[in-house]
Amino acid sequence: MSIMARWSEERVIGAAPDESSIAAARKLARPGPWSDTGSNDVLVWGKCQGSGKTPYQVSVDLATPAYRCSCPSRKFPCKHALALLLLWARGEAADVGAETADFAQEWADQRGDRAAARERRQSEQQTDPVAQAKRLADRLTLMDAGISDFTRWLTDLVRTGLAAARNQPYGWWDGVAARLVDAQLPGLAEQVRAMGSDVHARADWADHLLFHAGRWWALTKAWGRRDDLTPNEFADLRVAVGWAMASADVQGTEVLPGPWLVLGAHRSDDGRLQQQRTWIRGPDGTVAVVLDFAAQGEALTTPQLAGAELDVTVARYPGSAPQRAMFTSPVTPRGLVHSLGEGCSIAQALELESAAVALSPWRERHPVLFGGVRVSPGDHGWIRDGSGDALPIVDAPLDSLLALTGGHPVDLFGELEDGRVRPLSVVVGEAVVTP
Amino acid sequence: MTWLAELRTSALLGTGRHAPPSPPVDLGFRPPDGLSREESLLDQAALADVITRAARRSSRLDTADLPDPSPPDDAPEASGEAARLLDLLLTQPPVSLELRAQLVTDWLQLAETSRRRVPHRLVAALLALADTKPGVAEHLHPAIGTRGLWLQVLTRPKDSVLSSSANVTEWAELGSADAAVELEGLRRSDPAAARNLLGKQWDDLSARERAALLGTFAVNIQTDDEDLLERALDDKAKSVREVAASLLDRLPASARAARMAARLRPLLRIKGVLRKQFEIDVPPEPDAAALRDGIAPNPRSGEPDRLGRLDTIIRGAPLDVWTTVAGRGPAATLALLDGETRVVNAILATAALRADLDWVRALFDVRKDVRLLNCLPDGERELSLVRHIRGGGVNPFALVPLLRDMPRPWGPALAEEILTLITAKNGGQLATMLAAFLPMALPLDSADRCRRLLERSDDDAPRRRVLRDVVQYQSFRQSLTEAFR
Structure with a gap:
């Protein structure tokens, strides 16, 4: 087992579920209330004297990371775990050497047992081909039924007209989405649910709904002919309908060595689910995206710093490029780069998008590294390149981008989505920074 | 189609x-x-x-509306610990929001002193904070640097033009509210220039504008303003005449003050043998000259407000009319006014307005009024308050307005007294009332005492919170000072 690098304070802050937790943790991050602290390669532990008689027992598994504390807090990780990590990050407590505390060891053992049991269960499932085939057939029947139901809904939608659909209450859209979830098509359900609010939120709602109805229609057609699709095309379709691929299936595939450069990352939270997208680029120029999810109130994995080079190996999910990827080894930051490399013009970026749509019509988001673009104000902001082309910015702190770039030409990495750019990192003064 | x-x-x-x-x-x-x-x-x-x-195409925007890029910054960026602390304050403040605003202001001032600027990545968050906290907005420059100014002009064009060198033609074109703000600014930096500016425009202004703009002369009022004010006494608008009269109240050496003295003197007499007392007559019907000086005319119906006329005369006349008639100093003169509450109130207002220290001191002995305290020089001001508190029998809540305006940080004696009051049995409520400014007001040395007080068991949660705020503020402030060293 490799030795986990000591976390930086920023990384600890990144693990906090909200600001108030980190504020509370800061107050606890002094040696006073702590006793029996220690750490080894994978664990950090300690006892924290709270208001009660018995001190809280805190353990952190650095590899996953996973947290445990005997306090009743529903925050996760709680302030005690964060405070302990802060102390450890600063080197003020929990130094290596002490013998692992009983409670920490016990927890680690339990976790180990559970993980082993889970693996056993999974391998048993996999080793029973008959049961496995039946599960797959059941699922496909359910999905087929869901798709034909959705097909009928689409024809009804265009028969009665989009204007009539816009007058429907949100519950109408939500009902359709719920049926799709029941049919194990959560990806489609998510899009329909979003449309329920988009038809009121967007000025261009009519085109938005028309084009999406067309896209959904094409998707139902593709589903019916899924046996004719190439493996990559089918994988893209699976992502679009929300049929997740088990990470165990990916782990067995080809592993690409590092170092991987973090181009930028984005976190979103739709109230039900938090998502984190981390765009990375390998030594051969392969771009991939690592997705992390967490339920409300749970902690997402610590974000990777844009511009960091990571010593890590990566396996890719099937699908067309840029593929989804997962880290298959512990992540060790190597250092920060001074540049993200050569960027493209806005016209080139749009050509790339056009090619990507031709390859996979379901994908809505394309990573782009722009070279020498200027950020300028107006609406939500614009980026412009030397040839006078411009693209609107979406969903980014414009003032912060302006302050960082000063209106000078910079290299900018972002996601091209629906003809708009979501900037995720910019290169300023020999450093990659996040707006 | x-x-x-x-x-x-x-x-x-x-x-x-x-x-x-x-x-x-x-x-x-x-x-x-x-x-x-x-x-x-x-x-x-x-x-x-x-x-x-x-087939998506990019938009083509007119390059003419592309703003010029920011010129380079000349001051070096605050780095290391100083930058980290500002980042912390802006993104994850470990203190209450009020303390945060104060600490950011402290940071900006320390940066200015050590000629450092805000790192570019923090400029946007800082401007956003300044949008809601005027205290922070006031101290943005120069620490926010060239980039910060550039962004401010670009995104908040209204806030950034605060030039005090108003030019006559431009100023004349401003709306009346903006014009008053500009003129007040100029009045602060160059009273004579403000006077000339207003004098030149005087005849072209509406009555309302004349009154509002003349009102700004309360800042840095001086003898040279008298000509313009005398001219305004003849104004056809009552509102302008009233502003002029109230401003002339502040100039005891003016011609109007002499005229008021001539009206006051005949009204005052000393009577009594054993227990001497002032006897004060009400003023007679005003003549034309008195009306011009702002004494109220007879109302259309009912009795005239004769006491109100007396107040006007007292406020306009030099205070030494009283000492001359009494033949003794201010304190002894006040003793002869025992029971004349209304007259003493008028004298108090006059003394405070003119910051007449002899009178202010004498009056503060009998009246603990915040207006008087604010007139005293800093050191003396604090001493007077400490003496007042030590005198005992003080209503702690009456102290709050007095303390709020006290120059900060307080001296050790005042800090000591207030902490004693707060930690007394029923001091929790006082602590809560002082919470907004106590952390900033206490000197660095008292943080230790607060820390000790905090460690003491205390069930009064609000009081603990205030003391904790003090300790937090002081220790953060200490870190800031060290970070800029």
Whole structure:
């Protein structure tokens, strides 16, 4: 087992579920209330004297990371775990050497047992081909039924007209989405649910709904002919309908060595689910995206710093490029780069998008590294390149981008989505920074 | 109508009412036979979706409205610990929001002293904070640097033009509210220039503007203003005359003050043998000159307010009329006014307005009024308050306004007294009332005492909170000072 690098304070802050937790943790991050602290390669532990008689027992598994504390807090990780990590990050407590505390060891053992049991269960499932085939057939029947139901809904939608659909209450859209979830098509359900609010939120709602109805229609057609699709095309379709691929299936595939450069990352939270997208680029120029999810109130994995080079190996999910990827080894930051490399013009970026749509019509988001673009104000902001082309910015702190770039030409990495750019990192003064 | 527009219409109305267009032949799109209307529309929608996305073009914006890039910064960026602390304050403040604003202001001032500037990545968050906290906005420059100024001009053009060197033609074109702000600024930096500026425009202004703009002369009022004020006493608008009279009240050496003295003197007499007392007559009916000086005329119906006229005369006359008639100093003179509450109030207001220290001191002995305290020089001001508190029998809540305006940080004696009051049995409520400024007001040395007080067991949660704020503020402030060393 490799030795986990000591976390930086920023990384600890990144693990906090909200600001108030980190504020509370800061107050606890002094040696006073702590006793029996220690750490080894994978664990950090300690006892924290709270208001009660018995001190809280805190353990952190650095590899996953996973947290445990005997306090009743529903925050996760709680302030005690964060405070302990802060102390450890600063080197003020929990130094290596002490013998692992009983409670920490016990927890680690339990976790180990559970993980082993889970693996056993999974391998048993996999080793029973008959049961496995039946599960797959059941699922496909359910999905087929869901798709034909959705097909009928689409024809009804265009028969009665989009204007009539816009007058429907949100519950109408939500009902359709719920049926799709029941049919194990959560990806489609998510899009329909979003449309329920988009038809009121967007000025261009009519085109938005028309084009999406067309896209959904094409998707139902593709589903019916899924046996004719190439493996990559089918994988893209699976992502679009929300049929997740088990990470165990990916782990067995080809592993690409590092170092991987973090181009930028984005976190979103739709109230039900938090998502984190981390765009990375390998030594051969392969771009991939690592997705992390967490339920409300749970902690997402610590974000990777844009511009960091990571010593890590990566396996890719099937699908067309840029593929989804997962880290298959512990992540060790190597250092920060001074540049993200050569960027493209806005016209080139749009050509790339056009090619990507031709390859996979379901994908809505394309990573782009722009070279020498200027950020300028107006609406939500614009980026412009030397040839006078411009693209609107979406969903980014414009003032912060302006302050960082000063209106000078910079290299900018972002996601091209629906003809708009979501900037995720910019290169300023020999450093990659996040707006 | 283009194919896309027809498709849109059909989709909006529904294929039940409007047939879909035929697919565009020139795109080489050949639909299968026997499609229903709905299938045909959905097929074409899928086509339109892919075409739109694959054929997206960039917008062409006029380069003329592209702002000039920011000029380079000349001051070095605050780095290391100083930058980290500002980042912490802006993004994850470990203190209450009020303390945060104060600490950010402290940071900006320390940066200014050590000629450092805000790192570019923090400029936007800082401007956003300044939008809601005027205290922070006031101290943005110069620490915010060239980049910060550039961004402010770009995104908040209104806030950033605060030039005190108002130029006559431009100033004359401002709206009256803006003009008053500008003039007040100028008045602060260059009173004579403000006077000349207003004097030149005087005849072109409306009565309301004349009154509002003349009002700004309360800042840095001086003898040279008298000519303009005398002229304003003859103004045809009552509001302007009133402003002029109230401003002349502040100039005891003016001609109007001499005229008021001549009206006051005959009204005052000392009587009594054992227990001497002032006897004060009410003023006679005002003549034309008295009316011009701002003494109220007879109302259309009912009795005239004679005591109000007396107040006007007292406020306008020099205070030494009283000492001359009494033949003794201010304190002894006040003793002769025992029971004359209204007259003492008028004298108090006059003394405070003119910051007449002899009178202020004498009056503060009998009246603990915040206006008086604010007139005293800093050191003496604090001493007077400490003496007052030590005198005992003080209503702690009456102290709050007095303490709020006290120069900060307080001296050790005052800090000591207030902490004693707060930690007394019922001091929790006082602590809460002082919470907004106590952390900033206590000197660095008292943090230790607060820390000790905090460690003491105390069930009064609000009091603990205030003390904790003090300790937090002081220790953060200490870190800031060290970070800039």
